[in-house]
Amino acid sequence: HALRHSDAELVLIDRRNHHIFQPLLYQVATAVLSPSEIAAPIRQLEATQRNVTVLLAEVTGIDIASHTIEASSPGVGVRKIGFDYLVIATGMRPSYFGHDEFARYAPALKNLNDAETIRAKILALAQMVKVTLRGNFRRIDPAKASIILLDAGKRVLPTFAESLSRKVAGHLDKLGVTVLPGVKVETVDEQGVIAGGNRIPSATVLWTAGVMASPIPKMLGSKTDRAGRALVDPFLKVVDAPGVFVVGDAASVMQDEHPVPGVAQAAIQEGRYVGRLIAKELKGRKVKRPFRYFDKGNMAVVGKNYAVLQRGWLRTSGFLTWLVWAFVHVLSLPQLQNRLRVQRQWLWSYFTGQRSSRLIPEPP
Structure with missing residues (x-):
């Protein structure tokens, strides 16, 4: 929005037509x-900014020498677009550390397609449980179902203080979640997971x-x-690429000899x-002041009624922190209608225990 009243012509290119609130x-x-x-x-979000053109396309090439990019659009094909300035904010994608075959059995969660999958x-598993119980056919016993969290690190939420990590681990235990720290996944297949030399049978694996x-x-x-992130200077410019900036998770930004964390507040x-x-x-x-990241604090939600917050010396956890988490995230939604709908659905779900979106879409 800093360029809203400028004479610049802005072209926003995205292969999806929508913006997602990832948290x-x-x-x-x-x-x-x-x-x-x-x-x-996206077009609706940018409707009031007259100097923005939204293009549904996928970038297939960048030519720094000629200051052009190639973008492929459905039904149009490949076109070349010139630029004076280029800002790359393409984010991250799941990494299976060289084992992309795991994706077939262990979906990640980065976009709406992943979420719906x-x-x-x-829901299909839950429906199976309900059907078998009503028919007294206990092939699946929900009392024996379990959630296992495998973590190659020494503790959960390593970016938080150890005291908060311990509280989160304790709360997960109360929820019935088994946390196995220091365990690396070796294989993921249709039978489950092999981790730490042990086979863990599972019908659902999430990555x-x-x-x-x-x-x-x-x-x-x-x-x-x-991780494939572009190395940028203190002004977020790509070295040896005049007029090219990279921001967000796609950029490797250093500050005081430490990397700026790949979180939403840093990208904003x-x-x-x-x-x-x-x-x-x-x-x-001429701009003389380099970029400086201001850490507003970290929050994490752990199930219903519980969250943790860390900001400087402040450490909080529990129900009130969960309310703060909910308030902050509602305010961060892109549109007023999103905020109102989410508030309404949260209240309905909280007091009734029901969930609104339980349809199972047919495969294409």
């Missing part, structure tokens, strides 16, 4: 919310073990880190900084 994506997977409640059409699988950058930064031909701050920087450069003003 609540898991609630689509668990049937608490429907996709439309956490997503909004997970939801359909869980949250790692991410890597989208392939777009590598198209620049510049240096990237091990980086995007605003680049917008203001470009606006100043268009006016012929």
Whole structure:
């Protein structure tokens, strides 16, 4: 929005026509919310900014020398688009650490398709349980069902203080979740998981073990880190690529010899900084102040009625923290209608115990 009143012509390219509020994506997977409640059409979000053109396309190539990109659109084909400034904010994708075959049996959660796939699988299993119980055919006993969390690290939520990690581990135990720290997954197949040399049978395996950058930064031909993120200077510019910026999870940003965390608040701050920087450069003003990330704190929700918060010296957990988490996330939704619908659905689900989005879509 820093360029709203400038003479610049902005072209926003995305292979999807909607923006997703990622922190609540898991609630689509668990049937608490429907996709439309956490997503909004990009054209609708940018409708009031007259100098923005939204293009539904996928970037297939970047030519730094000629300052052009290639983008492929459905029904149109490949077109070339010139630029004076290029801002890459393509985020991350799941990483299976060289074992992409795991994806067939262990879906990740990065977009609406992933969420709906997970939801359909869980609902199908739940439906099977209800049918077998009503028919007194106990092939599946819900009392024997279990949730196992495998973590290669030493503790859950390693970015939080150890005291909060211990509280979260204790709360997970109360919820019946078995946490196995220091265990690496070796194989994932239709029978379950092999981890730490042991076979763990499972009908449902979900993957949250790692991410890597989208392939777009590598198209620049510049240096990237091990996760494929573009190395940028303190002004978020790509070295040896004039006029090219990378922000969010696609960028490897260093501050005080430490990496800036790949979280939403960092991406938002980086995007605003680049917008203001470009606006100043268009006016012929030189920007001297590099990007500085301000940590507003971290929050994590752990089931119903429980969350943890860490900001500087402040450490809180429990029901009140969960209410703060809910308030912050509702305010962060992109549109007023999303905020109202999510509040209404949360209240309904909280007091009735029912979930709104329980349809199982037919396969294409």
